[in-house]
Amino acid sequence: MLENKKVLFLRDVYPDIDLIIIKYRMKSGSFDGTEEKDYHVLKIHPDFRYDFTIRCINRDCKDGGFDLFGVILSAIISKNDKITGSATCEGWEDEERIKKHRCMSDLFYEVSILYHQDACQDK
Numbered sequence: 001m002l003e004n005k006k007v008l009f010l011r012d013v014y015p016d017i018d019l020i021i022i023k024y025r026m027k028s029g030s031f032d033g034t035e036e037k038d039y040h041v042l043k044i045h046p047d048f049r050y051d052f053t054i055r056c057i058n059r060d061c062k063d064g065g066f067d068l069f070g071v072i073l074s075a076i077i078s079k080n081d082k083i084t085g086s087a088t089c090e091g092w093e094d095e096e097r098i099k100k101h102r103c104m105s106d107l108f109y110e111v112s113i114l115y116h117q118d119a120c121q122d123k
């Protein structure tokens with residue numbers, strides 16, 4: 001089933017969305033406490049993959065990372081155009097610490113969703 005999975009693009013799923021902007025910064029878990037001061041900016045255009053995963057700041061992290069899919073989906077459903085929040089990585093700190101120590105990096109995000117002003121206009 002997985003191998004037949006078609007790549008979905010944002011426009012296939014939500015044709016009414018012009019752009020999704022994800023601004024985020026991270027703070028690493030207990031091991032060194034690195035905190036990013038500046039935001040990374042991800043711009044997801046209609047012809048980009050329908051995928052909102054962000055890799056963990058901790059390069060050794062196992063099975064971690066962040067998926068903003070649920071957050072963005074609920075914003076779209078409630079017609080919200082701005083969401084801010086945070087999440088904690090649930091991966092493992094590194095290979096040696098699998099099942100022993102969680103990664104615990106934090107992600108701080110701001111998501112803006114731009115809908116078409118008038119869906120008929122640009123057709």
Ligand SMILES: [Zn+2]
Nearest residue numbers: 056064089103
């Ligand atoms: Zn992590």
